[in-house]
Amino acid sequence: MTTHKVVLIPGDGIGPEVSGAVKKVFAAAGAPVEWVLRYAGEAALQSGADDVLPETTVAAVREHGVALKGPCSTPIGSGFRSVNVALRKKLNLYAAVRPVRSLPGVKTRFENVDLVVVRENTEGLYSGIENLITEGVVASLKVATRTACHRIAHWTFRYATHRERKKISVLHKANIMKMSDGMFIDESRKVHEVDYPNIEYNEVIIDAASMKIVQDPSQFDIILCENLYGDIVSDLCAGLVGGLGVTPGANIGDEDAVFEAVHGSAPDIAGQDLANPLALLMSSTMMLNHLADTRKDEACRNVATKIKRAYNKALEEGHKTRDLGGELLTSQFTQAVIERL
Ligand code: NAI
Numbered sequence: 001m002t003t004h005k006v007v008l009i010p011g012d013g014i015g016p017e018v019s020g021a022v023k024k025v026f027a028a029a030g031a032p033v034e035w036v037l038r039y040a041g042e043a044a045l046q047s048g049a050d051d052v053l054p055e056t057t058v059a060a061v062r063e064h065g066v067a068l069k070g071p072c073s074t075p076i077g078s079g080f081r082s083v084n085v086a087l088r089k090k091l092n093l094y095a096a097v098r099p100v101r102s103l104p105g106v107k108t109r110f111e112n113v114d115l116v117v118v119r120e121n122t123e124g125l126y127s128g129i130e131n132l133i134t135e136g137v138v139a140s141l142k143v144a145t146r147t148a149c150h151r152i153a154h155w156t157f158r159y160a161t162h163r164e165r166k167k168i169s170v171l172h173k174a175n176i177m178k179m180s181d182g183m184f185i186d187e188s189r190k191v192h193e194v195d196y197p198n199i200e201y202n203e204v205i206i207d208a209a210s211m212k213i214v215q216d217p218s219q220f221d222i223i224l225c226e227n228l229y230g231d232i233v234s235d236l237c238a239g240l241v242g243g244l245g246v247t248p249g250a251n252i253g254d255e256d257a258v259f260e261a262v263h264g265s266a267p268d269i270a271g272q273d274l275a276n277p278l279a280l281l282m283s284s285t286m287m288l289n290h291l292a293d294t295r296k297d298e299a300c301r302n303v304a305t306k307i308k309r310a311y312n313k314a315l316e317e318g319h320k321t322r323d324l325g326g327e328l329l330t331s332q333f334t335q336a337v338i339e340r341l
Contacts, residue, residue: 001032001299004291007060007067008035012042013265014275015070021277021334022068022284028338029310031288031303036060040083041072041265052083058090061256066291068284069260073267081128087258088121093251094148095155096121096230098262099286100237103246105315106324110217113240117223118159119230120152121251124180126227144180144226149187155252156188156224157196167200167221168192171209171229184226210236234262245276245323248283250290259287273329276321278311281337310340 010019026033038057039047049056052072061067072083087093096119102112129141160168170188174181185203192201200221204212206229212219213233217240225233238247244263251258261279269275288304291297319336320326328336 009069011070012073013270018277018280071265093253098234098249106242124227153188153191171206259283
């Protein structure tokens with residue numbers, strides 16, 4: 001059996017707890033993965049590095065091509081720039097993919113939610129270019145390039161085709177940001193018309209779309225957004241299926257892929273064995289499927305399926321952490337999954 005080297009970045013806050021849970025489940029499931037431990041975020045500074053995103057961490061992801069990452073804290077207002085944004089930019093991880101699915105045993109307002117949010121991950125208002133024009137006046141630059149708009153549109157239609165998804169909805173605010181969002185929808189429309197006319201396509205203004213999503217998510221299949229809208233809409237969609245504890249994600253580029261949950265470092269519950277490890281565990285099964293696809297290793301897919309079955313069974317039988325209305329600690333839920341492998 002081939003063993004795949006995967007970079008593990010535990011991150012901050014609940015990161016070490018949820019990544020520890022994944023390590024335990026992988027060991028019990030016999031996942032063909034060897035972890036290469038690297039640090040980012042406040043954890044990097046604590047490990048003795050002089051930067052929140054050490055070059056050794058970025059280099060390790062480049063070398064091995066795949067990473068599983070816990071959340072990294074970013075101070076609000078002043079302080080260092082976001083590690084997450086920097087990592088995605090440095091590695092050119094331009095597509096953030098966030099599947100949102102109902103889970104067995106997790107009761108929410110809707111049943112059978114099954115949609116995917118795709119977020120452009122490298123530009124928009126995340127350019128980090130902010131200027132003090134004069135005292136009391138600040139400008140933040142929203143960057144859009146035709147190349148990146150085209151690239152994410154193309155990636156999303158290709159993804160839809162491979163996954164046999166039927167429809168792509170672009171959420172935008174091109175009525176106000178006529179040039180930047182205008183270019184985003186222009187490129188999406190062109191890719192649809194020229195290369196993928198068989199996939200249904202529509203454009204919805206983001207404010208109206210937010211209302212439609214919470215009224216009836218079945219109107220959507222794949223949601224494609226620029227960076228900031230994608231960030232917000234993926235948390236909104238997480239709320240449809242049980243919250244941030246159950247929403248996985250992947251950041252994909254042409255060379256590398258970093259898998260991480262949608263949630264942050266949850267400082268309010270960190271270090272208390274309270275976090276739901278499912279979001280990162282689900283991200284790790286996406287990672288195994290990615291290894292299966294890109295390295296033609298079906299053993300990875302089989303282990304992913306085994307882990308999915310185990311956590312679904314645990315949920316069905318009522319084993320849940322507190323965020324889902326249960327009483328289990330992180331460690332107890334992890335054990336419940338391991339017992340059902
Ligand atoms: P957050 O996602 O950390 O927490 C929001 C709420 O959801 C909190 O009440 C938290 O307890 C809860 N929550 C999140 N994940 C959970 C889990 N697995 N199980 C149970 N409850 C969970 O968002 P917040 O508070 O806005 O950000 C905290 C820090 O995380 C900030 O420094 C932020 O910059 C960073 N962050 C990092 C991300 C990343 O590394 N990809 C993504 C989002 C935020």
